[in-house]
Amino acid sequence: MKKAILFILLPTLLFAQDFAKHVNPFIGTGGHGHTFPGATVPYGMVQLSPDTRIDGSWDGCSGYHYDDSTIYGFSHTHLNGTGVSDYGDIMLMPTMAESSFDNKVYSSTFSHTNEKASAGFYSVKLDKHNIDVRLTSSTRVGFHEYTFNKDGQANIILDLNHRDKLLLGEVRIVNPTTIEILRRSEAWARDQYVYARIEFNVPLKVNLVKEENKENTKLEGIFKGTELALSFSKQVKKGEKILVKVTLSPTSYEGAKLNSSEIKHWDFEKVKKEAETLWNKELSKIEVTSDDKDKLAIFYTALYHTMMQPNIAQDLDGKYRGRDNQIHTAQGFDYYTVFSLWDTFRGAHPLYTLIDKKRTSDYINTFIKQYEQGGRLPVWELASNETDCMIGYHSVSVIADAMAKGITGFDYEKAFEASKASAMRDVLGLEAYKKNGFISMDDEHESVSKTLEYAYDDWCIAQMAQLLNKKEDYQYFMKRSQNWKNIFDWETGFMRPKKNGGWDKPFDPREVNNNFTEGNSWQYSFFVPQDIEGLIQAHGGKDKFEAKLDALFNAESKTTGREQVDVTGLIGQYAHGNEPSHHMTYLYNYVGKPEKTKEKVHYILNNFYKNTPDGLIGNEDCGQMSAWYVLSSMGIYAVTPGKREWSSVEPYFDKIKINLEFDSPSREITKSSSLKKLMLFEMSNEYHEEMGAVEAIDIDYINAKKIIPVPVIQAESKAFKDKLKIELKSQNSKDDIYFIINDKDDHLAKKMFVKFTKPFEILQTSTIEAYVKTNEGQSNTIFATFFKKPNNYSINIKSKYNPQYHAGGPEGLLDGILGTENWRKGDWQGYQSQDFEAVVDLKEVKNVTEISARFLQDQRSWILMPTKVEYYISDDNVNFTYFGSVNNTLDPKIEENIILNFIANETKNKKARYVKVIAKNFGKLPEWHQGFGGDAFIFVDEINIK
Template identity: 65%
Template sequence: MQKFLFILLGLLSHNVFSQNYSQYVNPFIGTGGHGHTFPGAIVPFGMVQLSPDTRIDGSWDGCSGYHYSDSVIYGFSHTHLNGTGVSDYGDIMLMPTMGNASFNPKDYSSKFSHKNERASAGFYSVKLDKHNIDVRLTATARVGYHEYTFNKAGVANIILDLNHRDKLLEGEVRIIDDKTIEVFRRSEAWATNQYIYARIEFSKPMKIVSTIANGTQRNNFYSGTQLALAFSSKVKKGEKILLKVSLSPTDYDGAAKNFLAEAKTDNFETIKNQAAADWNKELSKIEVKSDDKNKLAIFYTAMYHVFTQPNINMDVDGKYRGRDNKFYYAKDFNYYSVFSLWDTFRAAHPLMTLIDRKRTADFINTFIKQREQGGRIPVWELASNETECMIGYHGVSVIADAMAKGITGFDYEKAYEAAKNSAMQDIFGLDAYKQKNYISIDDEHESVSKTLEYAYDDWCIAQMAKILGKKEDYQYFMKRSQNWKNLYNPNNGFMQARKNGNWYEPFDPREVNNNYTEGNSWHYSYFVPQDIPGLIEAHGGKEKFEQFIDGIFSAPDKTTGREQVDITGLIGQYAQGNEPSHHIAYLYNYVDKPEKTNEKNKYILDNFYKNSPDGLIGNEDCGQMSAWYILSAMGIYAVTPGLSEWQTTTPYFDEIKIHLEDGTIKTITKNTSKNELKYLGFENVKAFKDLKYPQQTASPIIAADRLFDFTSQVKITPLNEKDKIYYITRDEDDKNTEKTYKLYKEPFIISKTTQVSAYSERNGEKSGITISNFNRRPNHWNVTINANVHPQYTAGGKLAIIDGINGDVNWRKGEWQGYQGQTFEAVIDFLSPQQISHISSTYLQDSRAWILMPKKVEYYASMDGKTFILLKTVENNIDPKDEKVQIKDFSTDILPTEARFLKVKAYHYGKLPEWHQGAGGEAYIFVDEISVK
């Protein structure tokens, strides 16, 4: 494996540096393309992210509030998200204007030009063209500083609009005096219940000239869910107005305390210089040398993006708002928010274990408190809200990695208890995962990804248990960590979804569908970081696994199935723009081909990171995209967080110095020495050498026709040819609940609706039980559908709408047929005239997913299949704005009618309206069961 030199330079403080590394930061990197970053003023891990907003529509490329392609600024708000895929924040928005004050965003917004825009670490400036106003911004951790220069004489306004971007649930403005106000904002977006308080001080007296307040307006107090105020003052040409805005997640008192602590000076330049110094202190932890200024800009901006979050989320006295919405005080640690853990466990958090061990402990202490106050450690926590975004419980990876690397400063037992608690829930498919050792399509959507990521997280918990001497837990979670074997198809080498006990077909590893999270089988078939030797063995050895790694890079670079905007930066099917691919190039190290790791990584570093607004190939994702760059440029990567080792590759820079918290410096060069590597502990030690995995017997495959006419053959196959299979059957008439499993010898025939249960056994070790249900058709009707079903949502074919099997409210399990932008029409042939008195058809609504109820459903009857008579029209009564996922039965009684044919016509909603995030797109109709009595 590739090795390089780390040279110990001695006990030197990293605070002593001779170079200004903040000068290389370009905050515009990632503000174009799909990077979703913002260019505003921040300090490392600060509560304030003071930045311009050019997007107020919640669009995907406007998640951060800013996109480089825009030419209009609506205002400057104090909170922003760095590179996420969901829109939120934009709190406490202020905008300077002149003349008559207006609360219409079209009126108070202004054109701007990038030629008059500047951004650096801790600073942002722009000229607002509409009224020739120069804006400069800087910040401390909890205070935003604004400087507005009015280049014309006249009446200056400062607009405070609390209805900016997301939904205002409660708003208050308190007038303290003519220079000071207090603001409360409770809002709903991705975080459904976000609290923020602010104290705003103007540098000169300001007069309220206009208000919108649909609640209270009296005694210098304004409230409501529609709330905006305009503050005005006459200004001379060239006059400046300065604003200081402190934030607090707790209350007005917290905002006041934060103001007193961090807004002591009125000197804008002092704060700007301090912000740059704060950045330089953090950035100097890793020194790289290069004559290429673009490479320096990319590297140090990457560090800047990693240090943008998580954000301090407590007042200066330690008071914070817990996950239960109660107040607490952090003792001996700092409390943080914004944990994009599905992304950041892979590289951002491992990087922090190297250069910021104290802050890593603070993150884990935050996890422990959130578990105590909210029931679980965070999944994707935002502003003291759990968004439940993405999958897994990857906080356990952060904890295990810290424990493996000897980081202290948190209670190991409490951290372990919190981690174990997450793994023992019965949510998001975990109940099925615990019972049968994998998740199937029938249990939960994104079943493959969830199974694989849970298995890795379980391995992390096992490593904690080992450190703490919990032998039984260690064995239990190590065994669970082998659950990936239940979804590994030995016939093709891919991780494949299972449905009703069988492999889900048709299968295309390039297909993006609801069985994977933001990816396809190519991306997830390499995700066994906890047992790479086991994955290699499953493929038949290193040579064959090397060919499999080659395969993802040489595959056609087009995905099939659902359009997934996150899948970018393709080399074959490898997607650098999304996280599931990030470790794959390093797997060549495990098959003794480090030169291939070097080659792939250099290509990625050369081509997918640029010093330009579109310089990130995908969402920044709270620093993960940049953390991959930092580690890979240094020549190290944590393929398996939770192991104390790093995989290595050729460094991108000739020399890298890492300043550690103990004062020592490690220098990386492209030279190598085995003795020096061994001494410094950064070599590629043989992975997993001390880990012993309990035997995991994979659950067998049960294959038969899920829906059959008269009989069907059942075949049961083990995933390991050495396994024996035992099974039982229960048909619809079977009353025997105490059946004994019998040895399976050969396929057998069923003729009734039957449930088949089976398990594999090897050396006395039993697998989980596979349960499959096979249904004899409840009717023998024919059906013709006069609409084109979406290939992602076929539910197995046209008979699905008359098979007697009802779709679940979780439509991603695949039991619904989906039709986009068209009216659904089905004609059922009963084969002979039937007496009809009741008709039913069911539909689903998930407004956020573009699935809306039909406007109306019409039922027609015919004897010849040509001439149809309208029997009944059933109108929809569910509001398309209702975001609850729900099923509606459009059923009706009719006068007894004899007919051979029934036509069902469901009229689609049409194009999504302006209020919808997907405005202009075509809505779906999701239909399942049509029944007749």
């Protein structure tokens, strides 16, 4: 029996204790945690924090890193633990003496000894001009207090070009104490709007302006431009304070003015106290008992991190900027932003179903509005922009989990409609997934991860369909949810990428490559949360599955292939620093070994979470890393969001009390609690009566038709010279496989599928179709096309390609198969830090009239066109003569993926047997590039010789 805990958590609302005192906002600001220490309130629009990094680097995604010693300013929006940089909107920096817009001048050093942070508060001393800064906030207003510790001219710098690319900046001087701002910017969110209202407690004058790359002293009016900064000044005496309130709005100047009413006074201590009260209200939802102050700090900081987002994204009157970039008004719910769903569907959102049902329904209402206004559910939504970062359509997991747990307040039918619409699109490999039952490398990059995550999401949609009595939809999506079986290699026990109908070779389960999302086969082969029993059986039963789990945790803690900064916190090949691994420790419960779950979970709790700046083993990722800690320390985890049950482990704390939103007694969990005991969530009577929820929710595969896994079409390569041997395999050796061969000579002939009995050979370009047939049914029909090479040339590559980008080996440059703009599918050869040089042997002397080679540019991935391509010819492969050259004319700053064919022609007949191709590497990436100082790649695909 799998061990699970499903429990009633009865609500109360008591927060007399000071839980906020345990929060240490510096946890995660060092190492690779990517958190920020600044002032915010639960789920607030404002995150007012110092910025120590302005380059958008990996460890600077939040704007702050504990290793730094320079502060550039204090901006009002920040991301908590993401892996991509954005935000840093409306940056202010206090200085003294002469104003400057050079951030190297207006920035200041600081010391951690003069820095403090707590829930809702941050302070620091700026060394350069001896200025004390204190920050706090309400939901939509950031509150600054600057103390100038010497006489002189005090300045407040407003730099709208801070961090992100400024698409349009506008500053309106309303009066000497009030200004209005629009900052429209581009970074991860391609078109972000932030309106702001800045109020000073004393009159300040504009003493310097930078507008459209020009500095002037225009003192009134409206300033606009893509380069825009202003300095506001006042003469101060030693010890004088200037207070500043900055109010944000996603909609308009009027919205910012309305939102400013959140703080109608200038009492900094009062705002700070109100922020602490808000935090205590939220943190009081879970009370833990411990004599270990570090454990309390880690727990309550983790809970704090889960409550820093999603962020409210509407004005006080309900107005918000929708996915259609129009202004709408939320009716009956609050509109939110920052949905890191690939991360948070796993633990953070299940935690919210436990302690924040109202916001859970608000999130889903937000999803529905984004579907109505943008045509699909959010994937990774940021500031009303779909970033399309990460994979899957995991909004459906959040929806299914809420429905399974009886959370109301949103339209179930509309949520299902939106979920189904998102799953029926023909993008990102979905077309092939629907047709073939899996995604191949030929169809889409990250094919293994996408197949697995789509399958889980489809199971979630099936659960919605079951609750809504949509029987056909239930069967359809339950069938799709079994597609993981089509990429499970029954011989190795791994999820493997497929290419052209067969397994891609060579295969190393430790290899991080473009067939997986931020991981490798080890880290994805256990992602079948919707059918754990099926996965156990696919391995041959509980004993073999347990052995596979043991092998995961006992393997060498080293990956191969591409360096992936997300893969951290390794225990064997388990990577706690990245989300795909988070459920794996609990899988031992499903084979009757809860003691192994306890051993692994408690090891992680003890070793991977610390009360230090580098106290997170990987990116916080908008609360998911911390949600794992919160849930696991309580003794539960949602292995399968979309089911009511929680997988269990011995609690980490002596006593845990959970307080929910309504006026009822709390529920206590202790280490002596019986974790085998099943307990149910409290559901509303209305939900029971209308949905019949209890009977319908715990759905498994008993009532769903099983799929037959597709066969494998295996050959040595996709291209061949003379003949090619083809073999067909099925997961069960007793299965019957049927196939047909279509080639160019008989493509119009009516052919019948025949039973496969032994390997066969093809002699020309052919397409093989095959399916498996059993007593229980028939698999999808799959296709594989094998190409007879258009020549018998051979190639000797002098350079060394990156093993991640091999295009099938050297012959891949002569096989007539052309790569597409999506280089991640594996049809390009990649060379870094070197020129490309190769010699093609034509096998005999021929007249050569044209030589060409195709190259790809994707500058965001460090792939740039060669600066020049040179061609030489020879009769003896020793003495080469010049044939021609082509200089690159493509701008390296272009962001689109572009393919160019570098063609050299010769009108006179030139005889040669050997052709040499040399492509000059771009070299070091320039200062404008995000990878400044790194080495560019050359990506080459096909060499053609006429």
